[in-house]
Amino acid sequence: MIDLNADLGEGFGRWTLTDDDALLSVVTSANVACGFHAGDPSVMRRVCDLAAERGVRIGAQVSYRDLAGFGRRAMDVPGEELAAETAYQIGALRVFAQAAGTDVAYVKPHGALYNHTVHDTEQATAVVAGVVLAGGGLPVIGLPGSRLLAAAEEAGLTAVPEAFADRAYTPEGTLVPRRRENAVITDEDAVVRRAVAFAVDGVVEAVDGTSVTVAARSLCVHGDTPGAALIAARVRAALESAGVEVGAFA
Template sequence: MTPTIDLNSDLGESYGAWTMGEDETLLGLVSSANVACGFHAGDPAGILRTLKAAAARGVAVGAHVSYPDRVGFGRRDMDVASEELVADVIYQIGALQRLAAVAGTRVAYVKPHGALYNRIAADPRQGRDVVEAMVLADPTLILMGLAGAPVLRLAEDAGLRTVSEAFADRAYTPAGALLSRREAGAVIHDPDRVAARMARLAASGEIEAVDGSIIRLRAESICIHGDSPGAVAIAKAVRARLEAEGVAIRSFAPA
């Protein structure tokens, strides 16, 4: 059987006259699209355009929910009360579901963005809040999260399906966490280096940490940040290298 892996990217993040990423091009390279829901980025018209483009290409769609933080692009940590966080996540899922239906597609999964993603990887309270919101909004949704993070077990215990992911262009700590963007070398820009790392991960489940140690990750999806400089070149390199190694690019969810 041919091995498969999903490639995902954060899309729909442009806002008004401000353009972020190359959605159309990336949609021809990835198999799943994490679409902004308006809280950290994305305006309704732009989100709808991205959803229509994803539907036309048969790319699966996920809700890229976040803290309400447009100024900080969703990368500022927030100690949000449970009642607010649950409602915020339900609101974002619902908005994207309605736009997706108009675009001729559906929301298949949820991938939290930025600071919320990092927070729930280690904070069981906010992790449970996101899981509760998903169950209340649509229990058929799949949670995409950091490979090895305890929140994936919380979601599975609540009856949700989960997908673990690795990051193509991000450095890892020896503990398997993402190196903070405040640290030098947190984002890897060389397409060939990124492609080689992901080929090794797909083949052996191993990735080199920032200190040179080897960590093991079970990843069903690989994220390529759409807002990173050179994102298209990185996506092309990763896809070409994986396919050359006999790995098929396929989403874990129906489009």
């Protein structure tokens, strides 16, 4: 079984990026923007209401405070401050999740923060400290082998490794930086093939053609990719055709 997650709620005011309604008919977990890289109270509330109605698990997608840069600009936030900001974002989303009759079920960093916590122990530890501060012992989603997942385990939290069907990988098993050409895979057939390879064989082809082992419990399809809802639907159909049960991680 594998979880299928997508980044949702990435709108602000009159600006909309993700097709939340369509994606919530396909995914099993929703990484909801908490206001720091995207999202506002109205957007957060609507996504939580829809997710609860459709039985989709709600996750807090925490970010650096970078609304103008969509959370994708590298920052170096002091640990104590980052922990507080992480807890703040979880708390904000929790209000709307509980109002919808459910709760925040996990935490996943976004963008630059996600990438930073792969190798940076201080930033990874700060994010986990924020999760602990927010309470509830929430699971943490991150890249396999990352400092983030190691810090989560050290804190007694459930570490959930994930893979990206629509992102290119380095031979070391990390994501190719978005500033590089072809970092995001837009060919639908390729995304579908890679998703099945992750779930069935636990491998992905890196940019140099080598095969990299990626043991994942959750599979991400980015909500801001053009045609994301259709891609996610094709991915889910292909997984189920390959005998893979699609469901939220335990």
